[in-house]
Structures are given as C-alpha cells and as structure tokens.
Amino acid sequence: MGKLAIDGGEPTVRLNNTKRWPFYSSNVEEPILSRIREGSLDAAAIDIAIQAFENDFSNTYCQGLYSIFHCSGTAALLTAYFALGLPRGAEVLVPTNTFRATVTPLLTLNLFPVFCDSDPITRCIDLDDAESRITPNTKALVVTHIWGHPADMERAVAICKKNNLFLVEDCSHAHGATWNGKRVGTFGDIAVFSLGTKKMISGGKAGILVTKHRTFYDRALLFSQPKHRANSDMSSSYLKEYLGTGLGVNFRGSPISAILANEHLVRLPRTIESKNNNLTKLEKAIVSEFSELTPPIRDSRFNEGTWYMYYCTWDVEELSRDFLYKAMKAEGMAVIKPETFLHNQKVFKDPSIFTTLDFPSFSDRLGEYPVSDWLLKVLIGFETREMYDLSDEVIDMYAEALQKISKNYDRLVDLSRKVGEI
Template structure:
C-alpha cells in the first residue's frame, strides 16, 4: 500500500487505486518543503550545541505531550527507553516490575544496564499492569516499576503513583501508543519519573524513526543528555560539573535525532488534536457498523477516566462460538487490516529459554507457568485492527468502506460452521 509525504489534496500526494485508503503516516506540504531544503543544504549531522529544528521540536513536544517537563529528542523510542533506564541511575541487579503484556522494547531496553525484568500479570480491565500482582512480586531488590499504555489504553495512574510512592520505586512510563492521552484531565506524560514516546514507523506522531524522553527531574535529564546527545549539545545544557566533565567524552552512545525526523515529528504534533478527533470519529462510525453487521463481536470498552486521546489500535472480542483466527481471516478477505494481537512477553523465547539471556550476560528470571491469568483473559479471543486507514475523515457523501467490508465478513462467517477447524490469516488450516 502506498503512503505519501503530503496530506490528501495537496500537491505531491501519491495517487492511490480507487477505493483504497491513504495509510498513515503522511505529512504536510510545509514539512515536505522543509525536508527538501534540508536535503539541499546537505547538513544532517546536527552535532553542534543546538539545531533550530530539533530545539523547536523539543519545545513543541513539551507543550503538547508533557507540559512543564524537560524534554529531549532521541533517534528512536527504544533509544529513549534505554536512555531513561540508564539515566535513573539504578544499580545493576535492580529489579523492575513490568506487565507481561507489553511491547518488547519496554523490557529489552533495560537489559544492557544490568536491570532485571520481573514480569507481572495484566489487569484485563485496563490492559495495564496488575498492581496487586506486582505487590506480590516485590523484593528487597525491586527499584522501579514500568507501565505501558498499550494500544492507547491508559493505566490507572493514581493507583500506580501511590504504589510507587509507598514502596519507594522509580516510575517509568512508556507512552509510545499514547500520544495526546490524558487520565482524568492530566496528560499521561506528566506522571512518572521519566516518560518516553516512540515517534517511529506508523505511530500517531511519527518522524519515521524518532523518540521523545521527558522528565521532571533535572538530574535525570542531564544524565540523559550525557548518555545520548552530542558533546556540544550536552555541554550547552548540563550544569552538574561532574556530568560536564563526562560529557567531554560522552558515554559511548550516539542517539541524537536527525533534523528531518524533528521536522516530521513537529508536523504531527501540530496536527495532533485534529488527528485524535478524526480517529475517534472513525472509531465511533466503524463500531456502529460492527454492531449492525457483526453484533457478536464486541469492542473492548474504554476506561471512563480517559479524558483525551484516541486508541492507537482497535480490538474486538470474538464470541466463544468463533475462532479468532477465522474472524481475522474473514475480515482480511474483506479488506480489513486485521490480525491477531502479539503474544505476551512470558511466551517469548527470551523468557522461556535461560540460555538466550545468559549468552548475552543478562539475567532474565523464568516466569512460572500459569502465573499470568489476567494476561490470558485480556488476549483471549481478541482480533486487532491497525487503524492506519482511520486517520482521514470520509469525504462528504462517500460510502464508508467498512460498511461493505464488515457485511462481506459477516456473510463469510455465517457460511462457516461454528467452531470448525481454525485457519491462519492467510486462510490455510492451522
């Protein structure tokens, strides 16, 4: 599927076949023109004390994502996560509580710094970490807790913050699916000791490959600068004399962003309110069509305390009479961008084969079988839609392509014997 650098209706938009939606991401004509100027100038290093486009993007990210916090742009969300774990200054061997239902980098980014992930169960009602289960896994070595607002569904921040304060834990928040998300009126980027966003691939705010780190602690921010930014940039901002001395050599990492990525991220940040409103509007319309054509499928409910933002991906629960693989196959055959959600971390080889982590010099505890029932309940029977076709409103008078697609999927499923042999998303028997 083709994507374009400029928004629909502006010069330079790539033509799409009839009936096909423009898939996110795309950027404005102004962003395209700025990128073109950068290419003509030929300076992509951004190795000096500052770069006006990167500085402007960081200021905008602070305003939009984490008001009142210190913000730093990195070259990826994973780089921002690894920098965050290192900048907290946790001792090697410290344990970090993290939900077994989380993106892989949320966990793997801590391993190079000698931190030990302790997988916890998932609250199936929120999709976030189960605080009661996390409490049962505390040890004298526990030093931090990491939350992930997976799929754009907020973790209850009040309970998490109280838990971390009670047990003197650092709080890391991965908001890579949560651009513009708010919990009870407060941006999720304003909670936690350090917060990160991925701004890569087809995230709601994307620079192609970029990440954002935010913190309310000056010392964490300065350590992050020394760990990840060019010497001159760190020296221009760091006050601590010991860190300034270290900044002269750096810490062996080069995670500075490209000015091109800064231009693209800033472009999406400026249009974020419009993007979120469009996605919410499309979600409402599609769920109404789902209720008409496939009433047995139920969207996962929204948390009542989410007061801003939009879902990064949509999830529908299949009834007990259907295999989710069969539902995915029918949706895909009808043109819907559906798949099964990724499996939880405790099923990945890193957590089931101790030889793998040992070969890298990491300590990854093996999870106990059957110890994540909440994660299993959350993922049971789910189908996932990537929503990349939900970033533009329908033109006035145009039929909703989901209307025909969901009707076709319903017809295919109706002709299928209930609970027969499941198939893969390509339609072959499992």
C-alpha cells in the same frame, strides 16, 4: 452480500486508494529541501529543528518537562533506564502486554524485568498483580499505555510512593492522551514517546524522552547525546567531567525527523478527533452488523486521546478467533492479532545471551498470567492506519464486510470445522 472471500467470493474492502498514515502536507517540503540543499552545517545549526520540536512537544503536551529527542523510541527507553541509575540486578516491574523494547533494554543494563499480568479492561499492566510481585529488590514500575488507553495512573503513583519505586511511563501509543485531565507522560519520574512508523506523531523513525528531574535529564544527556548538546545543557559539574567521551552511543534523532514530527505535533488534535470519529462509526457498525465481536471499553477517566490500535474481543466457542481473523483479512480489512506476549518470548526465559547477570531462576520467576493468556486467544484488532483522517468510505466498506460475515456466519462455522479450526 455474495460469498465470503474466504469461500471464493470477492473481497469487500479495497484499501489500495486510501490515504494511509503517515502522511504529511506540503508545509514540510520546503524546510526539508532547504535542509538538504544547505548541505553540511555546524552542529548548532543542525540542532535548530531538534530544539524546536523538543520545546514545542514539552510545552504543548508535557507541561514544560525536560525533553530529549532520540533516533527511536527504543533508544529513548534505553536512555531512560540508564538515567534512573538503578543498581545492577535490580528488579523492575513491567507489563507482559507491551512492545518488546519496553523491556529488552533492561537486559542490556543488567536489570531484572519482572512480568505482570494484564488488566482485562484496559489491557494495561494489572497493578494488583504488580503490587503483589514487589520485593525488597524492586526499584521501579513501568506502565505502558497500551494501544492508546492509559493505565490507572493514580493507582500507579500511589504504589510507587508507598514502596519507594521509580515510575516509568511508556507513552508510545498514547500521544495527547489524558487520565483524569492530566497528560500521560507527566505522572512518572521519566517517560518515553515513540515517534516512529505509524505513531500519531511520526518522524519516520524517532523518539522523545521527558522527565521532571534534573538529575535524570543530565544522565540522559551524558548517555545519549553528542558532546556539544550535553555540554550546553548539563548542570552537573560531576557529569561534565565525562563529556570528553560521554558514553559514545549518540542516540540523537535526525533534524529531518524532527521537522516531520513537528508537523504531526501541530495536527495532533485533528488526528485524534478524526480517529475518534472514525472509531465511533466503526463501533456502531460492529454493534449493529456483528454484535458477537466486542469493542474495547474506554474508561471514563480516559478523557482525551484516542486508540492507537482498536482491539476487540472474540470469545465464541463455536468459531475460533484465528479463523474469524482469516475471514476478515480475506475480506480486505486491515486486522491484526497478537502472536504472543513477552513472558512467552525466549529471551526472557533464557536471557543469558544479553546479560552477564546470573539469573538461574529467571524462567521460574515468570509466574502465572491468566488474563494475558486469555487475551492472546480472543483479541482481534483493527490496525487503524487508514483512519488518521476522515474515512467514511473505509468505515462503510468495513460495515459491509462485517454484515457479509454475519449473513454467512453459519457457512463460516462450517468452513472452520472442515479445516479443523474451530
């Protein structure tokens, strides 16, 4: 096996020559080049690619819900919260384990995010904790299907019905996933999918909003889309009176992004299958070569879909997660660890820079998050960016690196003690 890379040895994993997501086939070259060659077109012509993606996405994965293409998932989330029409200062239950853009748009709209702890198995929002935080001012519940694993959606729906709350799904990690046979994004009142960077459907930078409610769709059009799009699709005669200006944000995505995203939409079943095959092999390698590292648990109700990121846990007293992370990274593995969760971020302890509401007791409302605080200490993940296609070579290198760390485990513990990182 040789010496550990962190101990002066050679790295085991070489990712320089692997295909890393996002990648596209030659099928998109001509449509994109044609779009560039045509130069300036009228708005209707530019919309063709966008409308095609919206229709295909909605009909394929969201049961024909209304859909609106955005320039980013963040823009789509802000639009979604505006579409709900919540009163100023309303409380919205949110997970602390989520991407910042799931929550920061609430401050822009002068809404009050109420953080909830994490479920120890799914790592999604702890719905028991969420229900305990409901007050008369609570108006919505937000779930993020974090790292690809859906939240318990029957429970989320039941809580919202019981307490008359809107349900928002952030599906940015969970394209194509189902919970008990039903697609994520179709449970709630409104849902958002990011289509940026290394998402399983990527337009480079884009997002899409879907909803079952015509009222929310109309409000979203007014808020985020150019005048001609809102005018052609809007049903509300009252809102049409505002189309002379809309709200001026123009969050529509690029037609080039729509072309790129549509190719990933077509190949999504293959992407999911490839990632699941790769991650099954990775799990076998972890169990056989380095069993102290615990793979994530997949609930049996998580029927279809795959992990966006593959977060394992390391909870071993004699060796810290952080030092193991350094050792794995030194071996060349594309590993990650969460730096913090949102309840620890300054903007939520003192949001006055973003909101005009007076929240003097905001930091006092943060409460306790024991599971989230534990997860911050033990999570260590595989980025999976090199696993969107069949990657036997990569998995074999990972297995070899894990075996190398296992064979040199005592030496790794000694090294950690020398630098004081037990």
